[in-house]
Amino acid sequence: KAGVTQTPRYLIKTRGQQVTLSCSPISGHRSVSWYQQTPGQGLQFLFEYFSETQRNKGNFPGRFSGRQFSNSRSEMNVSTLELGDSALYLCASSPGLAEYYEQYFGPGTRLTVT
């Protein structure tokens, strides 16, 4: 099976702009989660989508949003970018109904805000 893919891999944006990141989960996986990874805060949970519905949400401002399509592909959007949004954004998929919440991560999108 192909793994989780994320596009683009690298992105440079200017403060105030918005950005959309894309994630394609492992075939058959219905759950997609997004995480932000920074050197200072580590890996932090943004939100999870399951069958096109947001099932869980972390403690991030409303500028961070996402959606999931009927084919389980997901997008994450960040509006009004701030310098502090510079991070590695990781997408992870899982079957969604498994007994344990195991995550299969993509390679990430490295976002730099200048």
Added chain:
Amino acid sequence: TQLLEQSPQFLSIQEGENLTVYCNSSSVFSSLQWYRQEPGEGPVLLVTVVTGGEVKKLKRLTFQFGDARKDSSLHITAAQPGDTGLYLCAGEAQGAQKLVFGQGTRLTINP
């Protein structure tokens, strides 16, 4: 406040040595996972432990879940340069359906 505390944060040892990484919390977890992340890649799941006191082995890596399901350890025997990476523990609080991650342990094995 970091729900999961990992120690040490950095560890640099010589090839062939043994090491242990710890993951501690005051909270009870229904499951705990260990991941390894290499530069430019996403974390890769190594193991999931679910029962208090459980021990799992993956070649030279031994994972243990504490009896009270609040802590875990990762022991590597005869470390090799290929073990170099960022090791992350992650716990699923009961009923939470999401993971909280520790800050990670950056391990360097020198030839």
